[in-house]
Each structure stands twice: as structure tokens, then as C-alpha cells.
Amino acid sequence: MAAIAENWHKSKEKHNSKRRVHYFSAEYLLGRMITNNLNSLGILKEVIQLLEARGIDVNLFEAIEDIALGNGGLGRLAACFLDSAATHEIPLDGHGLRYKYGLFKQQIKDGEQHEVADDWQRFGTPWCKRRDDSTVEVTFADQKVIAVPYDMPIIGYMTDNISTLRLWQSEAVQEFDFQLFNNFEYEQAVSEKNKAENITRVLYPNENSYEGKRLRLKQQYFLCCAGITDIVRNFIKTYGNDFSRFAELNAIQLNDTHPTVAIPELIRILQDYNLPFDVAFEIARKTFSYTNHTIMSEALESWEVELFKSVIPNIYSIIVRINEKLNMVLETKSLDYEQIYRMQIIQDNRIVMANLATFVSSYVNGVAQIHTEILKKNVLKDWYAIYPERFQNKTNGITQRRFLSLCNPELTDFIAIILGSNDFIKDLSIVEGIKPFINDATAKEFATIKKQKKAQLADFIYKREGVKLSSEFIFDIQVKRLHEYKRQLMNALSILNIYYQIKDGALTDFTPTAFIFGAKAAPGYKRAKGIIKFINEVATTVNSDPLMQDLMRVVFVENYNLSYAERIMPAADVSEQISPAGTEASGTGNMKLMLNGAVTLGTYDGANIEIIQQAGFENNYIFGLRVEDIEKIKHNYNPKALYDSDSNIKRVMDSLINGAMQDTQDHSFTELYNSILYGTYWHRPDHHYILADFNSYMEAKLKANNDYKDWVEFSKKCLMNIASAGMFSSDRTIIQYAKELWHV
Ligand SMILES: *Cc1c(COP(=O)(O)O)cnc(C)c1O
Numbered sequence: 001m002a003a004i005a006e007n008w009h010k011s012k013e014k015h016n017s018k019r020r021v022h023y024f025s026a027e028y029l030l031g032r033m034i035t036n037n038l039n040s041l042g043i044l045k046e047v048i049q050l051l052e053a054r055g056i057d058v059n060l061f062e063a064i065e066d067i068a069l070g071n072g073g074l075g076r077l078a079a080c081f082l083d084s085a086a087t088h089e090i091p092l093d094g095h096g097l098r099y100k101y102g103l104f105k106q107q108i109k110d111g112e113q114h115e116v117a118d119d120w121q122r123f124g125t126p127w128c129k130r131r132d133d134s135t136v137e138v139t140f141a142d143q144k145v146i147a148v149p150y151d152m153p154i155i156g157y158m159t160d161n162i163s164t165l166r167l168w169q170s171e172a173v174q175e176f177d178f179q180l181f182n183n184f185e186y187e188q189a190v191s192e193k194n195k196a197e198n199i200t201r202v203l204y205p206n207e208n209s210y211e212g213k214r215l216r217l218k219q220q221y222f223l224c225c226a227g228i229t230d231i232v233r234n235f236i237k238t239y240g241n242d243f244s245r246f247a248e249l250n251a252i253q254l255n256d257t258h259p260t261v262a263i264p265e266l267i268r269i270l271q272d273y274n275l276p277f278d279v280a281f282e283i284a285r286k287t288f289s290y291t292n293h294t295i296m297s298e299a300l301e302s303w304e305v306e307l308f309k310s311v312i313p314n315i316y317s318i319i320v321r322i323n324e325k326l327n328m329v330l331e332t333k334s335l336d337y338e339q340i341y342r343m344q345i346i347q348d349n350r351i352v353m354a355n356l357a358t359f360v361s362s363y364v365n366g367v368a369q370i371h372t373e374i375l376k377k378n379v380l381k382d383w384y385a386i387y388p389e390r391f392q393n394k395t396n397g398i399t400q401r402r403f404l405s406l407c408n409p410e411l412t413d414f415i416a417i418i419l420g421s422n423d424f425i426k427d428l429s430i431v432e433g434i435k436p437f438i439n440d441a442t443a444k445e446f447a448t449i450k451k452q453k454k455a456q457l458a459d460f461i462y463k464r465e466g467v468k469l470s471s472e473f474i475f476d477i478q479v480k481r482l483h484e485y486k487r488q489l490m491n492a493l494s495i496l497n498i499y500y501q502i503k504d505g506a507l508t509d510f511t512p513t514a515f516i517f518g519a520k521a522a523p524g525y526k527r528a529k530g531i532i533k534f535i536n537e538v539a540t541t542v543n544s545d546p547l548m549q550d551l552m553r554v555v556f557v558e559n560y561n562l563s564y565a566e567r568i569m570p571a572a573d574v575s576e577q578i579s580p581a582g583t584e585a586s587g588t589g590n591m592k593l594m595l596n597g598a599v600t601l602g603t604y605d606g607a608n609i610e611i612i613q614q615a616g617f618e619n620n621y622i623f624g625l626r627v628e629d630i631e632k633i634k635h636n637y638n639p640k641a642l643y644d645s646d647s648n649i650k651r652v653m654d655s656l657i658n659g660a661m662q663d664t665q666d667h668s669f670t671e672l673y674n675s676i677l678y679g680t681y682w683h684r685p686d687h688h689y690i691l692a693d694f695n696s697y698m699e700a701k702l703k704a705n706n707d708y709k710d711w712v713e714f715s716k717k718c719l720m721n722i723a724s725a726g727m728f729s730s731d732r733t734i735i736q737y738a739k740e741l742w743h744v
Pocket residue numbers: 071072073076479480481560561562565586587588589590592
């Protein structure tokens with residue numbers, strides 16, 4: 001502990017000595033830190049041996065809660081970046097929110113999702129250091145609160161460097177004295193305390209969707225005001241009041257638009273130090289960069305002006321000023337009216353956060369090649385036309401410390417033996433070195449390890465879910481947030497199609513498969529919840545059919561979270577990455593599965609494309625329409641015609657309405673059925689192209705299923721995927737950010 005404290009202190013001083021990076025994110029999906037930290041310190045194995053020697057259950061770490069201050073991919077990316085930056089001694093520290101309740105815990109009852117509060121701080125958080133000397137006062141139109149930082153050490157792998165994740169907690173300005181109050185004041189004081197604490201009470205459980213809620217805006221401003229005040233204060237302490245060097249010494253990365261109010265907040269604070277607006281603006285522009293995570297319109301943030309003004313009126317005034325400046329710039333370019341309109345920050349009585357973030361930043365980046373190209377061609381094309389030099393791609397990555405070394409020590413040792421070192425834990429590009437060693441012998445060894453990991457997962461699933469799986473089966477896995485665009489429904493329908501085809505004899509020679517799902521649905525997302533119920537209905541149908549005993553199993557695991565992911569990834573044979581082309585910005589689950597030796601059954605979308613480029617078409621199963629194909633068909637796409645003409649499609653679709661499956665109280669299966677065949681007032685029929693891609697998906701899925709029969713050849717494909725996963729390390733990603741965006 002003393003060693004950590006000393007290294008932490010030294011690292012803090014070091015990060016302050018030249019240009020440093022502040023990562024701003026509303027979410028950090030950290031998971032369990034204890035085992036990860038022991039692994040980073042290189043003492044995990046020793047600690048486990050010591051525990052064993054003393055007869056202490058090594059599973060004791062399992063009792064420790066995940067820290068789930070994030071929803072999914074975006075929050076996990078932030079956590080992977082902290083790990084990679086610390087490991088590679090990049091002077092990066094994080095700012096975030098210390099939610100009292102993280103992402104809800106999921107319970108499944110009668111096949112349906114129920115949410116339970118995630119009281120992760122119940123037993124205290126000894127690994128976080130409260131810093132009462134660094135609090136910040138945050139002022140809203142109707143409220144003043146104190147932001148209290150809690151610092152968490154982020155321990156780099158086999159290095160003395162320790163980064164800091166500073167999580168801000170909202171508290172009342174004054175602790176009240178019970179003795180002094182009469183009853184009325186007492187109630188008043190309690191209510192003030194509660195109102196203050198409400199700001200960081202709970203993580204909003206939406207991933208890839210936007211809701212214009214007042215408390216959410218308060219959270220965002222709270223994070224930004226606290227973070228920026230802290231950074232400026234620290235700058236002044238070291239360099240004094242001369243802000244001409246501020247941008248040279250500070251870079252701030254915005255993880256999506258959630259922390260974009262940090263831009264006007266920095267301008268506001270600099271103006272308080274008497275800097276003219278234009279000077280403050282230019283400092284902000286040089287300091288900030290913005291990472292876009294989605295192109296789906298329902299997830300793009302825009303705040304209603306009236307709401308925004310009623311929460312942070314002074315920030316609104318600065319945004320008005322920024323918009324005026326934007327229009328002065330746009331006047332000098334010869335643009336048409338439409339284009340100028342689309343670029344307005346304040347537009348139609350709403351504040352468009354992506355426009356604000358793009359205008360006042362040095363760089364804008366997408367998170368996979370195809371995603372960045374779509375940004376340049378569609379969503380941000382007007383901006384790309386005038387500021388092409390601002391646009392960059394930074395394909396996402398994952399940390400191999402957590403997603404290989406920690407969760408799959410068996411595979412890690414196997415690779416280390418082939419390579420003669422475990423340097424790949426710090427430099428994943430080295431795994432390419434196993435390519436020359438891919439042969440029958442190593443493929444068989446790999447298959448043995450895979451089977452071992454499947455048996456471990458099967459044990460766990462049996463304990464948790466009560467479903468028995470055989471490690472002889474193919475493990476076909478789709479784990480990610482539940483969203484229509486991720487098409488878990490298409491997967492469920494394909495399983496049902498296989499089931500019906502086995503039953504009616506159309507499909508013989510099927511290799512036994514366990515289909516495993518894990519996903520949380522946002523609590524207010526009815527269709528997503530309906531899809532969970534449907535998957536569970538399919539599971540009941542299949543699992544209770546004695547004819548399926550030795551052929552198929554379907555499991556929906558309860559409460560899929562990071563710790564569950566760490567058990568699932570190593571056990572996968574097939575990785576389902578099946579979003580329609582052009583919808584998944586990158587995906588990172590796809591990378592975790594690839595690194596653990598699963599083949600991708602996927603569309604030409606997000607980072608799947610780069611995965612295939614690296615690992616080869618022949619080692620993966622790619623299907624479905626591409627972006628260009630969808631562009632071509634979308635205006636006269638007729639899913640009803642496919643339904644009418646294709647008896648397989650008709651049969652599985654009808655299962656939604658013919659009583660074969662037990663629908664929810666509110667008839668969500670019927671609603672799903674109608675949304676696909678007829679659309680609704682807000683979207684076209686089957687706007688995620690489930691029926692358009694269905695047959696191509698079936699074909700690829702059954703090809704993989706058949707290929708598995710030659711499990712030695714199949715294992716070689718898996719090994720090729722592992723060997724090709726080098727570029728998907730978040731070490732590569734963060735080093736690119738450091739060189740190409742932050743110049744540190
Ligand atoms: C990696 C991860 C995600 C993101 O998965 P995608 O398949 O990229 O959407 C979501 N949740 C958890 C727990 C993860 O570990």
C-alpha cells in the first residue's frame with residue numbers, strides 16, 4: 001500500500017509537468033478492480049497461492065461488487081483507456097461522476113426483466129480517497145451544491161505509473177446541525193441535502209438513446225463545472241494567471257457529447273479571469289477534442305433551450321455567443337442557406353451538442369473506419385467540408401490485461417509458451433508471432449483450452465441460471481446491451497428457424513449448439529424488454545423439448561455485466577455481431593471475443609470490417625447487406641413481400657402472434673411483429689432489415705455450424721483470429737490518440 005501511495009504521488013507530480021490529458025466521461029464501466037490491480041502489480045498468482053496455502057477460498061473476490069458506473073461499450077472504452085494510458089505512461093487522468101447507484105441489477109422472472117438498485121457502495125469503498133481539500137462549488141439557477149472528489153488509483157501494468165480517476169460526488173453546501181433547528185428548518189435542511197445528493201444519485205440507464213431530462217443536464221454540468229474548475233485551479237497553482245500556456249499544457253477529451261458543456265464552462269471561467277471572449281474561445285478550441293460514438297439520430301443529444309436556460313442560464317448566454325461567432329465564420333464561406341441552418345448550434349429552439357463540440361475543438365474522431373467515413377459523408381458532412389483537417393479515425397480497442405491475461409490465464413500461458421515470453425500483455429502486436437505455429441498440434445491444444453473454458457462457464461451458468469450445458473456443444477454467443485439495432489431478435493428468430501427445421505426434417509446433421517444471450521434493456525425501452533421475454537420463450541420451447549436434449553440449448557443469462565463478460569468471452573466459439581451495416585459505430589465486444597479465439601458471425605459493420613481485414617474472410621462468417629446495398633433498397637424495401645413469399649420467414653414471424661410463445665401482458669410480441677411487417681407512425685417497416693438479412697444470416701450461421709465438424713480446422717480459424725487481434729488493443733488506440741490528437 002505504501003508503495004502505491006508513493007508511486008501515485010510521484011505520478012501526479014509528473015502528469016503536471018508537461019502537456020497532460022483530462023479524459024471527460026459521464027461513464028466508466030470499471031468492473032471488479034481488486035483482481036485487475038493485483039494482476040497489474042504482477043502478484044495475482046502469488047496472492048492466490050498464499051490464500052490457498054492458508055485454506056482461504058480463492059473465490060472470495062467473487063463477493064466483491066462490480067463498479068458499474070457505465071452502461072456498456074462507451075463506459076467500458078473509458079475504463080480500457082485509463083488502463084492503457086497508465087500502462088504506457090501517457091499522462092492521462094479521468095474525470096467522472098460518483099453515482100451512488102450504478103447500472104441497475106437485472107432479475108429475470110417468468111422470462112421478463114426486473115430492475116433492482118445497484119447499491120455498490122454498501123460496504124464502503126476503501127480504494128477511493130475522498131479529497132476534502134479539493135472540493136468545488138457548483139451553481140445552478142435554482143441550486144448550489146458542493147462537488148467532492150473521490151480519487152481512485154489506476155495502476156498501470158508492471159510500471160510505477162499510476163493515473164487518477166477523479167469521481168465527483170454531489171453534496172449539500174452546509175452540513176446542518178440537528179440541535180439548532182426547529183422542526184420546519186429541520187425538514188428544509190433534510191430536503192436541501194437530498195436535493196443536492198440527487199444530482200449524483202443514479203446513472204441514467206440508457207445506452208445509444210437520448211432523453212432530455214433536467215436532472216441529466218444537471219449531472220452533465222456538475223461534472224463539467226467541477227472538472228474544469230479543478231483543472232484551472234491546478235494550472236494556476238503551477239503556472240500562475242498566464243493562460244496563454246493553458247492549451248499547450250492541457251488537452252481535454254470529450255467521450256461523446258455528454259460532457260460538452262465543459263466547453264462553455266471553460267470559456268466562462270477564463271472570462272472570470274478577465275480574458276476577452278475571443279481569447280477564451282481560442283484557448284478552449286485548442287484544448288478540447290471530441291469523440292463521436294453514434295450516428296443514430298435517436299442518440300444524438302440536443303437540449304431544449306427553455307429547459308437549458310432554466311438550469312444554467314449563464315452557460316446558455318455563452319453558447320449564444322459561440323453561435324454568433326460561428327455565424328461570423330460561416331459568413332466568410334460561401335455556403336447555401338440549408339448548410340448554414342444544419343450547422344447552427346442553436347437550431348429550432350434546441351442546442352445541438354454535436355455542433356457545439358465540433359465547432360469548438362481541435363479534432364473530431366469516429367471510433368472505426370466505416371464510422372468515421374459515415375461521419376464525414378453524412379452526419380457531420382457540412383463540418384467536414386470546411387474543417388477537413390479536424391477529422392480523424394481512432395478505431396476502438398480493448399485492454400488485453402483484463403480481457404486476456406486476467407480472464408483467460410490458460411490461453412495466456414499457451415500463447416506465452418509459443419512466443420517464449422509474455423511481452424504481448426504490454427504489446428499485443430506481438431501475438432502475430434503465433435501465426436507460423438498454427439498447425440494441427442497447436443489447434444488441438446487450443447481446442448482443449450477452449451473446452452476447459454466452456455466447462456468452467458457451464459458450471460457457472462448451471463449455478464446461476466440452473467441450465468445444464470455441455471462443453472461438447474458449440475458455444476454461440478451474443479452478449480451486449482439489448483437494442484433493436486443490435487438485432488437480438490433476428491438471432492432468436494434464427495434459432496427458432498433451426499428448431500423448426502430440425503423438427504420437420506428439413507435440417508439434418510446439425511452440430512449441437514448452446515446459444516447464449518446476455519443483455520440489459522433500458523427500463524423504459526418496451527420493445528427491448530419484449531425481446532428479452534421472447535428469447536426466454538424460445539429458450540423454454542427448445543430446452544423443454546426432449547428431442548433437443550443432445551442438439552440445442554438456449555440460455556439468457558441474468559444480469560450480464562463485466563464480471564460475467566470475463567467468464568463468457570473465453571468460452572465462445574462463435575461471436576454474434578449482427579447489427580445492420582452502418583449502425584454499430586465500432587463495437588468492442590467483437591474484439592474481446594476475437595482475442596479469446598472466437599470466429600465472428602457478423603455483418604459488414606463497425607469494427608467487424610477491420611476484424612475481417614486483419615483475420616481474413618476465410619476465418620470468419622460474414623453476411624448481409626452492406627451500407628451501399630441498404631442505401632439502394634431502403635426507399636422501396638417491402639418486408640411484407642418477403643414474409644408472404646418465404647415460408648421459413650413466415651413461420652418464425654408468426655410465432656410472435658400465434659400463441660406458440662407466451663406474449664407479455666402488454667402484447668409486446670404483437671407490437672414487434674407489426675413494427676416489422678407494417679412499421680409505425682415513426683418508422684418504416686423493419687427499419688433494421690431483419691427480414692432482408694435473414695436468409696443470408698441463416699446461411700452463414702449454418703456454414704459455421706457445419707465447419708465446426710472439423711474442429712481442428714475450425715480451431716485454426718480461431719487461432720488466426722487471436723493472432724490477428726494485435727491492432728485491437730486499446731494500447732494501440734490510446735497511443736494514436738496521444739500522438740495524433742493530443743501531441744503528448
Ligand atoms: C464490452 C462490453 C460491452 C460492449 O459490447 P458491444 O458488443 O460492443 O456492444 C457492453 N457491456 C459489457 C459488460 C461489456 O464488457
